[in-house]
Amino acid sequence: MILHVTTELEPLRCEGELAKWVKGVVEKRGGKILLLGADGRYELDGIEVVGAGATPNIPTSDVVERAFLKLFASLAEVPYRLDPREIDSIEGHEWQGALVAYLLALRLRKPFVYSVYTTEAERQGSGVVAESIKSIEAFLAREADFVMARRKGALKSLREQYGISREKLFSDPSGNEASTPERSELKILQVSWEYPPHLIGGLGRAVTHISAGLAKLASVYVLTIGLPGRVVDEHRDNLHILRVDPFTLKSTGFVSWVYCFNFLMVAKALSSNLRPHIIHSHDWLTAPASIVLKHLLKTPLIITMHATEYGRSRGSILTPMQRQIHYWEWRACYESWRVIVCSESMKHEVIKAFSLPADKLLILPNGVKLSELDSHTPLRGERDRYALPWEKIVLFAGRHVYDKGVDVLIEAARIILSRRRDVKFVIAGDGPMRFHLMWLASVYGLGEKILFTGRLSDEELYRAYKLADVVVIPSRYEPFGIVALEAMASGKPVVASRVGGLSEVVVDGETGILVPPGDPEALAQAIETLLYDPVLAKKMGATGRRRVEELYRWDKVVRFLEKIYRRVHEEYSVSSWLTLFDSVSASN
Amino acid sequence: MIDPLKLLNTLHSLSAVDEARAVSLNQLSRILGVDPRELEEPLHILHAMEYVIIKGTRVYLSELGILKISSTFC
Numbered sequence: 001m002i003l004h005v006t007t008e009l010e011p012l013r014c015e016g017e018l019a020k021w022v023k024g025v026v027e028k029r030g031g032k033i034l035l036l037g038a039d040g041r042y043e044l045d046g047i048e049v050v051g052a053g054a055t056p057n058i059p060t061s062d063v064v065e066r067a068f069l070k071l072f073a074s075l076a077e078v079p080y081r082l083d084p085r086e087i088d089s090i091e092g093h094e095w096q097g098a099l100v101a102y103l104l105a106l107r108l109r110k111p112f113v114y115s116v117y118t119t120e121a122e123r124q125g126s127g128v129v130a131e132s133i134k135s136i137e138a139f140l141a142r143e144a145d146f147v148m149a150r151r152k153g154a155l156k157s158l159r160e161q162y163g164i165s166r167e168k169l170f171s172d173p174s175g176n177e178a179s180t181p182e183r184s185e186l187k188i189l190q191v192s193w194e195y196p197p198h199l200i201g202g203l204g205r206a207v208t209h210i211s212a213g214l215a216k217l218a219s220v221y222v223l224t225i226g227l228p229g230r231v232v233d234e235h236r237d238n239l240h241i242l243r244v245d246p247f248t249l250k251s252t253g254f255v256s257w258v259y260c261f262n263f264l265m266v267a268k269a270l271s272s273n274l275r276p277h278i279i280h281s282h283d284w285l286t287a288p289a290s291i292v293l294k295h296l297l298k299t300p301l302i303i304t305m306h307a308t309e310y311g312r313s314r315g316s317i318l319t320p321m322q323r324q325i326h327y328w329e330w331r332a333c334y335e336s337w338r339v340i341v342c343s344e345s346m347k348h349e350v351i352k353a354f355s356l357p358a359d360k361l362l363i364l365p366n367g368v369k370l371s372e373l374d375s376h377t378p379l380r381g382e383r384d385r386y387a388l389p390w391e392k393i394v395l396f397a398g399r400h401v402y403d404k405g406v407d408v409l410i411e412a413a414r415i416i417l418s419r420r421r422d423v424k425f426v427i428a429g430d431g432p433m434r435f436h437l438m439w440l441a442s443v444y445g446l447g448e449k450i451l452f453t454g455r456l457s458d459e460e461l462y463r464a465y466k467l468a469d470v471v472v473i474p475s476r477y478e479p480f481g482i483v484a485l486e487a488m489a490s491g492k493p494v495v496a497s498r499v500g501g502l503s504e505v506v507v508d509g510e511t512g513i514l515v516p517p518g519d520p521e522a523l524a525q526a527i528e529t530l531l532y533d534p535v536l537a538k539k540m541g542a543t544g545r546r547r548v549e550e551l552y553r554w555d556k557v558v559r560f561l562e563k564i565y566r567r568v569h570e571e572y573s574v575s576s577w578l579t580l581f582d583s584v585s586a587s588n
Numbered sequence: 589m590i591d592p593l594k595l596l597n598t599l600h601s602l603s604a605v606d607e608a609r610a611v612s613l614n615q616l617s618r619i620l621g622v623d624p625r626e627l628e629e630p631l632h633i634l635h636a637m638e639y640v641i642i643k644g645t646r647v648y649l650s651e652l653g654i655l656k657i658s659s660t661f662c
Contacts, residue, residue, distance in 0.1 A: 127619055128601045135603070193658075197651075200658050227651055228606040247603035254661045257601065399659045430652075432593065432660040455652065 001086045002031030002113075005101040006093040007070065009049060012038050021117055021150060022093045023047070031091070034082065036074050036100060052100070053077030058327045059320040064132045064252045067096045068259030069324070072288035074100055075266070076295045076335075079579035084108050091115055091148070095133060098140045099263065105145075106270035107296045108584060114144035116154040121161040128252045132260075135250035138162050143267075186218035188565060189276035189293075191265065193258070193285040195224035195241065201399055202482040203282055203306045205458075206342075206366050213558030215239035218565070221274060223265050223289070244268050255321055262289035269293055277572075278302060278565045284309070284325050287332035294335060298579050300572045302564070303332045304340040304364075307479045310353035311346075311500075312403055314477075330354045337568045340364045340561075342480040343501030349479070364561060365505075366482050367554035368489040376462040383467050386451060387424035392531050394423060395468035397461055397483050398475075400431030405474035405497065410437060411520035412474070414444050416528060423531065425450045428464060465490035469537065470530045476517050478502045484512075485552050488544030493537045495526040505552075511544035590622060592630040593660075596639060599649050600657045610641075610648035 004026050008018040012035065026033060026047050033044075038051035052074035060066045091113040092101025098114045105112035120133040141147050141164045149155035158164040190211050194204030207222065214220045215238040226232065226243035234241040244264040251257035266289045280302045281290035287303070294301040309317060309325040317326045333339050333354045339361050341347050347361050387393050394413075398404045406427060413425045427437070427450060434452065441450040456464060465471060471487035473496040480501035487494050488505075494512030496502040508514040513529065515522040530537045598620060604611045613631075617624040631647065634640040639653035649657075 127621075128598065131602055131619065198655070198658065200655065227654060228609075247605045247609065250603045251601045253597070253601060254657070401659070430656055430659060432656075435592075455655065 001088055002029060003034055003082070003087045003090045003101075003104070004031050004093060005034045005036065005052075005090065005097040005104070007036045007067075007096045008093075009033060009035050009038075010044060012051075018094055018117060025093070025115065025150065034074075034078070034100070036097065037070050050081055052081065056327055056331075058323045060324065061255065061320050062129050062252045064129060064136075064256040065259060065320075065324070067099065068256060068263060068288070070096065071099050071103075071263065072259070072292055075103060075292040078104065079295045079298070079581040081580070083580045083583065085583050089113055092140070093117070095120075095137050095140060098144075099136065102140060102143060103263070103266050103270065103292070103296075106267055107581075111145040112143070113146045113148055114140045115148045115150050116141070116158060117150045118154055119157040119161065122153050122157040128250070132250040132252045132256065135248075139249055186278070186562075186565060186569065187276045188214060188218050188220050189269070189274060189279045189299075190220060190222045190224075190282070191279060191286040191290045191293075192222065192224050192282040193261070194282075195222055197227050197230055198225055199458075202366060202480060205482060206304075206306070207282055209367065209369055209554040210558060210561060211239060213554055214562065217558070217562050221276060223269055223274075223286075225261050225265075242268055242272060242274075253321075255324055258285055259288060262286060262292075265289040266292050266296075270296070275299075277569050280304070280565075281332060281336075282306060284328040284332060287328040291331060291335050295579065296581065298577060298581065300337040300568050301332075301335055302338050302340060302568060303336040304342075305329065305333065305346065305350050306342065307346075307477075308349055308353050311349045311479065312477055326353075333360075336360075337571070338362055338564060340564070342366050343504050345500040345504065346479045349500075362564060364557060364564075365501075365552055366480050366485065367552045367557045368482075368485050368548055369554050370489055370549065373462050373465075373486065373489050376459050376466075378463045378467050382463060386426045386453075386464070386467060391422055391424040392469040393467055394425045394527055394531070395428065395464055395471050395487075396426070396474070397428040397456070397464070397471075398473070399429055400427075400433040400437055402433065403475060403477040404431075405476045405517065406433065406437050407440060408474045408476075408518055408520050408523060409472055410440050410444070410446070410450065412472075412523040412527060413441075413446060413450060415520060415524040417446060417449055419528075421449070423449070426453060426464065426468070427451065428453045428456045428461060430455045462486070462490070465492055468492055470495055470527055472523070472527060473497065473502060474517070474523055475499055475502060481505050485548060488512075488541075489548040489552075491541040491545045493530045493540035494544065495523065495530065507543075507547065511540055511547055590620065590626055590630050592633045595620075595627065595630045596634060596649070596653060596657060599640065599647065600654070604648040605654060606648055607641075607643060607646075610643060610646035613645050613647065616647065 006022045033049045036052045037055045039054050040051045055070045089111040090101045090105040092098025093115045192207040211220050219238045221240045223242050225246040231243045231245040246261035249260040251260050282304050471492050475497050478500040484505045496506045497517035498514040499517045506512045513526040515526050641650050
């Protein structure tokens, strides 16, 4: 039996001619229809139609975003609506239907047919949306076992504009020889958009350290994205890094880019025949892929919420982008067996934002790899890169976004520098506010006293901590504050805002000074206190180091995490979770 | 002048991330619906910040430029 996948069909959805065309094809070739974006089941002139589930009612910016939203929502439902035993091949009609058909065919190891009626190139669309659709169509045509041009115009376009040969032969879809996993060994799939070399903030570091530590206790697969020229899989003992090229498809903006690489992640996991015991996802950026894999592979999902849009926006979820992020964060928390957060304040935030029961949440702090941090000592002459010999160094490290409060630090610098000139402010990192912050420093006439270093490598940053006299974290929103931890581990006193996880990591008066967020006067005063009382600064630095050694070490974090995985796996083993895909064997 | 960040985002959407996938300035101006001359200044800024690489009449994002976009949204 052929399973036809479409977004358009009478009488529920027939915005264009596609509905008529698809019905005609199914009448001729036979089969069942999976209708995306619709609920229920019905019969259409003798054809069985199964709704793949409604698309979440949240605003999107364009048709590409909408199509991917529909795809992820459908794939999470299909295992409960469709019995795969009678399916021989899967035919996707037009690009939206074909995206879903492609992943289903990968999961069920069935031939994938891509039916094309018109192409975006034929329609001569322009702009980023058209470019994105063209790239998706080209990708699907490349990946299909067979491309069916349903109209003459499409045939011409596929041959001439997409370079597809007229007669595309079936390949062997069962060629993957990966073995069935042994149930005795724990296999963990970490799904993260950040992993070296694509490292942005604390999330990536957490996933890197967790994966490396876990690989000593279990088999770890990290599904992530690569950077151009560095999209290669790596296999080191028990650690397997699987990368997708996030630029395979053209997108229409950041959200659709995220959807594109999530789609590719699902394809990669299915074609690699991964059968993990636990899927551990990180933030909303990999939630769509993780949720779909949870249902297609019937595998428990755990999510770590490193931050939330609700928290970042102080509860104002307004734009289509924010609505989609908030939706995926809620959905991931809802779908997960356990939700991990990094601090008590994040626990309260997540409970409030998503109305989660408290017993679903676990607090697992971030950590520091002390041996790695300790192994980097400043190079000869490196201090001169940052400051003159008589200048004290105040270090900030982080993304240049509003939440990090770098502008507050510049205001504080202006106050301090109006009183004394022996201080240099070193601002490491990058971000959308960088232009504005550099302009601000210039307008205040502080150009020589504030150094914007741009992005520093981990090694450079570890050395910079050791050169600093004080490390400042002036955040307005901070779920955890890994920079505070690294500074403390480097034996440096910290001045931080009394927000989120920072007020749990930094002990006021013992390992640093906490100040109200967004208060440059208080920040300036705290920085001066530590700069000009070296005895106090040294004492706080030493206390901070001891606190990190006792509470925040990755090896401790990893051991606790492994216990969580085993507990969830045990609970899953005795659960009564059933899907219609259970009839398909694990390796098929 | 076109906002340099908008230009950066467009290159990101177009997957212009290496020499093979670089876009021509003409193509870029057509997609953005602006005169190619309007691209000169923002491209100069982005090039100076090492976010883009310009090879003749073609342009693409550097690794730093890709990370810049990622850091904008997380």
